[in-house]
Amino acid sequence: MDFNFSEEQSMLRDTVASFLQDKYDFDKRQKLIKSESGWSPAIWEAFANELGILGAPFSEELGGLGGGAIENMIVMEEFGKALVVEPYLGTVVIGGGFLKHSGYAGAAELIGGIIEGKVTIAFGYAEPQARYNWADVKTTAKKEGDAFVLNGHKAVVIGAPWASHLIVTARTSGGQRDEDGISVFIVEKGAKGIVTRDYPTVDGQRASEVYLENVTVPASALIGEEGKGLPLVNKVLDEAAAAACAEAVGAMRKMHEQTLDYARQRKQFGTAIANFQVLQHRMVDMFMNVEQSVSMTYMATLKLDESDAERAKAVSAAKVQIGKACKFVGQNAIQIHGGMGMTEELAVGHYFKRATMIEGLYGSVDHHLRRYETLSFGKAA
């Protein structure tokens, strides 16, 4: 057993942290998210060329740094601390995940594009009626000769306004909620028939409703085996959920830190409010929540390559812990800041908003509790 980071991993963390400290402080971030495009292509380019982190989880043959899930965890935790909106999760973790795990013919080229910062990916899996059931897919892909024709509506596709490519799930056979019959496709976002409605999200990202209207893609756009996409989707979204847990850990650490600082400085009744025992205990509970979240994030990240069932159980357990912790740490961070916590001006509220969205990202606490229960006790009769 070893919970230490290698020298390369520690370096990766330091590099990312010091870059963000320099180039991505809170004020810069706020300007960025309010700008027309809502992100910084220049920062993305620096991630690719100056830091090389867009290759963190890819093998050296592909031009990456030879890391994996642990590297994603490190990057995402630092991103959580700086509230980075640039689409590492969608592009590197999810897009990269599909390309790595599927045996996709064009994978090497696209991964090369990701590493260089030229390919950005957003994943459309949810549909308006589907909630957190990834098998609930109404979008259709009909085979016509050597091509597929896609039709459907993908809901709240995070990062789509910035993406060069979309990965979407579509049904090649079966009924609306059948586990079989789901296929995964990669399409250029500019492809004919893709219509998007772009909008900001409450946590400072950008997303789109994606409408596929007779989008014709070649057979080579199919990722993985036709009709057998769901296990792949589950694996990739588990990896994404683990990475999102790491991001939440980063955000929670900052909220806890800022709350301690604030409580030490803020004086009421002639003393720092940090001296009130009720607040001390609350801050201790926040601390315990953060530490337990760190542990669960490590656990889930280290189990991503186990069997499907082991992996799913580990990730759901982590997501439950993190979801509850985001709520507890976030709500108390605001509460202990008093009126100041309610202001747009202070960073703490923005961490709270991001943490709140991570609570529901890739499945809510209830969803993951149920998945854990099923994996652990079997399906209810």
Added chain:
Amino acid sequence: MNLDFSPEDIAFRDEVRAFIAENYPAQLRDKGSDREDLSKDDFLSWHKVLAKKGWVAPSWPKEWGGCGWTSTQKYLFGEEMARADAIPILPFGVAMVAPVIYTFGTQEQKDRYLPKIYNGEEWWCQGYSEPGAGSDLASLKTKAERITGDDGKEYYIVNGQKTWTTLAQHADWGFFLVRTNPEAKIQEGISFLLIDMKTPGITVRPIITIDGGHEVNEVWLENVKVPVENRVFEENKGWTCAKFLLAHERSGIAGVARSKRGVERVREMASVEFGDDGDNLLKDADFKRKVAELEIDLTALEYTELRVLASESAGKGPGPESSLLKIKGTEIQQRLTELALEAAGHYASPYFRGFPGDGDNAHPIGPDSAHRTAPNYFNTRKTSIYGGSNEIQRNIIAKMVLGL
């Protein structure tokens, strides 16, 4: 003991229900369920309808327009207002400063202010909190020095900064706590002033909250000249008024009737949102259990409030029990917004306010019921902070009720 409403009570309830149905301004119909930002005119239009009917300030003494209703009638009135998603009457004038004025004010003050509060002609804001005086309100520093003006009249010259002043951007008048004697013990040198917000030297600056809204403000006072006759009650005895007002502020804050309507709205929402199995969320066992738990907690609060009301109508003023109502009421309001956020699923995330491209014709994304859930959730975190934070309320119960 019994829980029955008398035939008179039921007739009263029907009368209120019918009046609201017939007279609630049409343009507000979809706004009261806090899905939209409310304008000054929105607030006032309904206020004026109720004032005309004589129902805007049921609790006031009869001579000033109070209704002389029993506590059951007040309760039923609140229920009907909430049931119709009617915009609540803003508390700063009617429920906060007015009781101070009719309890502690001079006849001139009552004549001058009460009718205009009643009619909605003058909008009030509350200038209590300061950057350094939040929970520890008595440590406020805004100072008022007494001078004799060139006209031979007496004035206070007020200097300082207030903060978190709700809706001050619309206010005509504010009631302020100021320090008139810096030497006295901190609670003893405070006075309660009514200040015309148009007086030179007052600057109101917006504070934007995490939901993106503009509800609170900083108020700067620089050499603001306030006639001495605008002081309510004795000089240096303003703390008496302040405490009296806070107890009133807290008793309205439980919001039971509105939360009951809120539970219904969550149920309505869950009946159109999908659960993971494609059926509606209201059939989802986990979600259902959470709604049921909330309903039960709300029932416990409701019956506690009814007990407090009953003892108030037996002649006791709002006491430290109002702290219980404040804590539980606000916790329930917060949980309601958590459930709505959960119900919205992915569609909690789209946001429309103050962003580029956010034009008039940007219609919301996702189902209507989802589109304000996240801002509402973030905004409602305020309820455990304002009106005396819930930690302070627990301190009050520990000290005043339990004698610890």
